[in-house]
Every structure is written in structure tokens, then in C-alpha cells.
Amino acid sequence: MTPTTVDALAEQIPDGALLALPPAYGYVPTALIHALIRRGARDLRLLCVPIGGIAVDLLIGAGCVAEVEAAAVSLAEAGPAPAFTRAVEQGRVRMRDTTCPAVHSALQATEKGVPFMPLGGVIGSDIERHRDDWRVVDDPMDAGGGRILLVPAIQPDFALIHGVVADRDGNVWIGRRREMVTMAHAAKTTLATVERMQDESLLADEASAAATLPGLYMGGIAEAPRGALPQGLADHYAPDAAAIADYARMAKTEDGFRSYLEAHVLAPAADAAAHVLASAADAAE
Amino acid sequence: MNETPAGDYSPEEFLICTVARLLDDASVRHVAVGAASPIPGSAALLLRAANGDRPRVSLIHGKATNPFTDGAREIFDCAGQGRIDVFFLGGVQIDGEANINLVGTGEYPNVDKRFPGSFGSAFMYFVVPRVILFRPEHSRRVFVPKVDFVSAPGWSPPDVRRPGGPKFLVTELCVMTFDASRRRFRLESVTPGHTLEEVRDNTGFDFDVAENAGETPPPEADRLELLRLRVGSEIADTYPEFARRVFGAAA
Secondary structure, three states, rough: OOEEHHHHHOOOOOOOEEEEEEOOOOOOOOOHHHHHOOOOOOOOEEEOOOOHHHHHHHHOOOEEEEEEEEEEOOHHHHEOHHHHHHHHHOOOOOOEOOHHHHHHHHHHHHOOOEEEEEOOOOOOHHHHHHHOOOOOEEEEOOOOEEEEEEEOOOOOOOOEEEOOOOOOOOOEEEEOOOHHHHHHHHHHEEEEEEEEEEOOOOOOOOOOOOOEOOHEEEEEEOOOOOOOOOOEEEOEOOOOHHHHHHHHOOOOOHHHHHHHHHHHHHHHHHHHHHHHHHHHHHHHH | OOOOOOOOOOHHHHHHHHHHHHHOOOOOOEEEEOOOHHHHHHHHHHHHHHOOOOOOOEEEEOOOOOOOOOOOOOHHHHHOOOOOEEEEOOOOOOEOOEEEEEEEEEEOOOOEEEOOOOOOHHHHHHHHEEEEEEEOOOOOOOEEEOOOOOOOOOOOOOOEOOOEEEEEEEEEEEEEEEEOOEEEEEEEEEEOOHHHHHHHHOOOOOOEEEEEEEEEEOOHHHHHHHHHHHHHHHHHHOOOHHHHHHHOOOO
16 A cells, blocks of 8 residues: 555545544544644544544534534543534534443444444433434343343444554554554544554564554555654653643634644644655655 | 641542542452543552552553553443443532433533533443442532433433442542432531531532431541552553642652
8 A cells, every 4th residue: 555645645535524533542643633624624524432632622623523423522631622612512513422332332333234233321311312313122132131222333434543653555553542443444444644654564473463453444544753743652652741731721712723723733844744754655665 | 749747638638548448348359440530540549559459440541550452442341241340430410319410511402511521421330330429529510409411320210221320429528328229319428627517508409318427537647658659650640630739749
């Protein structure tokens, strides 16, 4: 698989697409999210797997999003997600509240090619009452479970992930963050940014193969060094807590949000550097 | 390090030691701690430090303390099978039947004030046998007659499988237990320096009072020392800002 640029990946995503995104503690494809905002994406539907962070907040604040399905959206220790909070309170995005295991179950249904998945708990919550796509049924196996919730399969158009390294066959190493495996199995296709490309196959070694997402799920790969920042990337770099706190403060107002966007997203030196590297990798093919 | 003199303690240290006492039970083998829960996380680590190696503690957003290798779904699969004995939940609002609201206040979906969301509460509240509701702020804003949105119900009818549910409520003012069959909280003890009247004045629902209700004990000296010397740096792996503020600890 020939690596492309981050901006070219963003061009593959049409307006209105349903995107599955990893949580803040996963490998967040921040550089690709920035590129989506630069390309002026509109009416996106986001599926947070299962919760959203700064990347989701940026997309919402930049006006790219029509609908969000999430168990929660927040900036964790940095506090509430300001653009999400504002948009939901003002009714500018449609919020489909869910709970973490319902997101996982809906993706696992698609993984297995079945139309729905049963899930324990949840019955009697207002989440369930407001989800007209969910069903509560009597235990059809009469296995002593009583009533049980069924959640329909969700097939995202794209899973967007960031990985540590990809090889020339499009295999991507994602470590222990295996919600990205479920996302990729369930989505029609997956677009990945990675810290770097390598020539040696990730499947050649048993230890790296066990933590690798196979290239058969990949629709495109681009190199984006430090492409998760300000979120962290496992052993590779810590989250930039100061940058996230800055964002939390600035995004409290529309003007502050625009200033952050202009400084860090619309004309970003770091993202531009990623494009040059990816182009160099292309030229080397 | 912490400059607090011996015999004195911070409100966070008091709450950590109070929660740790509720975990100190032979049936508690595995305590899991979810998002944004530094005090419950510290309490579990404190008990583990005090007992040697029990209970097992899993802080899902940590690294050194996060045992899971199958992605974000593993903790829920684990809990669904009964492998997790204790979990903590909070609430923007909590009512007298232990319904919790993590979504927002006002009429859903056009809420007046939106909060992050329900996280895994709608599942964990049903399957974990000992859920501890932890909400330091004790006010009528939080403890309401009826929540505006039920993220997770405090009890379920008999035709819904529910091995788990709320057992305790810990606030800055008191410790309560919850009886699912009566759908009522019962006050067990009051924080030193506060009164039963104060608890009533700041609670928007009626509750029972245990016959032997007294004061919540202050932190044990040996646990306070363990907390400051050891647990502070352990919790910094997951909650660096909290560890810096409360213990002056760095990761």
C-alpha cells in the first residue's frame, strides 16, 4: 500500500460520512481530524468508541458535525468539552446518548455479520427510552435472563485511527488498544495515520503480529509523526496536558475557539511537516 | 511532600480513608475504577498497600495499573461475568431511589446544562455487586427528589436480571447505605464537625437513619502515612494533576 498524505486521506471522506473514532486514551488520529477541518467537512456523523475527547470537540466546534453517538464527551482531567457542551445545549448537533458497552456490542455485531447483539443491564434507563432503534425483548432462549436489550449493528463508513508504525503491506501496529481492531473490523474501511513507515513486515514476527491490524482492512495510510498530539501515544509520547488545558480555557468562548483553530489547525507547522515526510515516502516508492 | 502536620488531614485524605474502609471486606477481590475518579482510585490503592496485595485494583485509564489488553470493551465483559466486585459511580444528580444522572439538567434532549454523558454506568450499575456512589458535593442541587434524566436506575423490577447495584453513598457530609428492596438510603455516619440536621437540610429526599449512627472515623494514622508516602505517587500514573494538588507527588 502506497502511503499518501494526511490531507489526501481527508479528501477520501465525503460529507455526511459516519466515522468511528477512538477514545482519548486510545491512539487518536489528531492530524487527520485537523485535515478534515481544513477541508471543510460538513454533516459528519461521529461514533465515539465509546467516548470522545478533544478531537471530537474540535470537529463539533468547527461546524463539521451533524450528529454524535457517544457514551460521553469530555476533556477528562481538563474538564468539560466546551464546544460539545455548547452545541448540545443550543441544539446544533443531534446527540444520541448511549453507554460504553452498547457501542462495543453494536460494532461486534457488525464484526460477526449479525444484525443485532444482546446486552445486559441498561433496561429502565432514559438512554434506552430515548433510543427508538433499540429493542427490549423477552429472553428468547428462556435461559433465565428475563427481559434483555438488543442493540442494532453499527457499520461506520470509516474507522479513523492513529498507529505507531505501518509496513509496506498496510499492516498497522496498534499495541494493546484493541478497540481500534473492533472499529476496523466493523467499518467499511479504515484510514490510518502512523508515526512512521517501515519496510520489514509486521507479520514476520509473532510478537508484533499479535498487536497488528492487518492491511486488508485499510483504505489508506499516511505518515504523521507525533500525529496524536495533544493526545498521547502509549510509550511514545505523553499527552500535552498544558496544550489540552489551554484548549479547554480558550474554547469556552466562540472567539477563543476560533483563535485556537487558527493557531493549531488551519495553519499548523507540525501538520505541514507531516505532509512533507509523507510526500518523501511516496517519492521513495 | 505534604506539609499537613500529623493528626491533621485534608478533606481528600479523609474521603480516601473513608472509602477504603468500605472496600475492606473478604468478598472484595477486584476493585475497578473508571473515568475521573481520583479519590476512589486512591482509596483502592491505599487498601491494597495496607493489605499487601489484596484487592486487585484496575484503574482503566492508567497504564501501570491497567491490566486490560483487549481494548475498552474488556472491563465491561469482565464485569458482566462477575469478575469485578466493586465499581464507583457519581452523578450530576442522585435521587432517593439511587437513580443517577450523568447527562444533564432540564428537559432531555434539549437540556439546560449538558454534562459529558452516562459512560458505562447503565451497564456497570446492573452487574457489579457493590457499587459505591461517590459524590463529595452534598447539596440539594445534587441530591434531588427525582433526577431529570436516568443514566442508570437505582433498582430494577424482578424480570430484569440484576446481580449488582448501589450499596453505599459517600459524600463530604456522610456515609449512607442503600437498601434496594425498600428503595431507600439509610444514614450510617456523619463526617466529624457536621450534624444530622445539616445532612437533612442539604438532601432533597427523605432517608432512614441507622440506630447506631455516629461520626465517621477520622483517617487511621498508619493509613494516612501510607497514603502520603506511597499511594500519592501510584495514583499520579493516572491522575497527575490530582496527585500534584493533594500529595505534591509527581508521576
